[in-house]
Amino acid sequence: MARYTGASCRLCRREGQKLFLKGERCYSNKCAIERRSYAPGMHGQQRKKLSEYGIQLREKQKAKRxxxxxxxxxxxxYEMAIRRKGITGEILLQILESRLDNVVYRMGFGTSRAEARQLITHGHFLVNGKRVNIPSYLVREGDVVEVAEKSRKLERFKEILEVTGGRTVPKWLEVDHENMKGRVVTLPAREDIDLPIEEHLIVELYSK
Incomplete structure (x- = not known):
């Protein structure tokens, strides 16, 4: 399976904002964007005026990252979103939010989406009582996501919950951290998604 293997902090610097790709580090003074808030590379500190296409492209890249x-x-x-009824951009974000790795992260069982992805791949999570090791699995309304019984004893999950315990859980999810279990109450509406993404720019880009 293809995946990005470069430095995560370079992605945040390229987009000019925190993407929260490295868990605890992103909340500390070690965060790269706190120290170097300009784009990476020898021309990173030069100010460039983006074209309309450039603005749309950056928005798509930001969402992907x-x-x-x-x-x-x-x-x-995006093609799935086009086929569904409703506003394409909002449906696209809803699909992305419905990925299992994102749901695990939102529930607080991973300090970052990358860590959630790794834990899912290693078989630490069940969906409706069945083990699922595919991070891109799309959850549905009513699905129950939980840490597997044997995995609950792992020290890493205790450490994760110590870090994420104070994190606000979106209202479209219910979580019981004590029993390491959560439920998808409903699929998220646009107002439930707190990421700074202008999805209409992505639709405009793909519509060309």
Missing amino acids: FYGVLESQFRKY
């Missing part, structure tokens, strides 16, 4: 998906998969989600 927030959720940790590559172009081919992102394009598939």
Whole structure:
């Protein structure tokens, strides 16, 4: 499976804002964007005026990087969104939020989406009582997501919950941290998604 293997902090610097790709580090003074808030590379500190296409492209790249998906998969989600009734951009974000790795992260069982992805791949999570090791699995309304019984004893999950315990859980999810279990109450509406993404720019880009 293809995946990005470069430095995560370079992605945040390129987009000019925190994408929260490295868990605890993003909340500390070690965060790269706190120290170097300009784009990486020898021309990173030069101010460039973006074209309309450039603005749309940067918005798409930002969304991809927030959720940790590559172009081919992102394009598939866009095509799924087109086929559904409703506002295409909002449906696209809803699909991205419905990914299991994002749900695990939102529930507080991972300090970052990347860590959630790794834990899912290693078989630490069940969906409706069945083990699921595919991070891109799309949850549905009413699905129950929980840490597998044997995995609950792992020290890493205790450490994760210590870090994420104070994190606000979106209202479209219910979480019981004590029993390491959560439920998808409903699929998220646009107002439930707190990421600074202008989805209409992504739709405009793909519509060309």
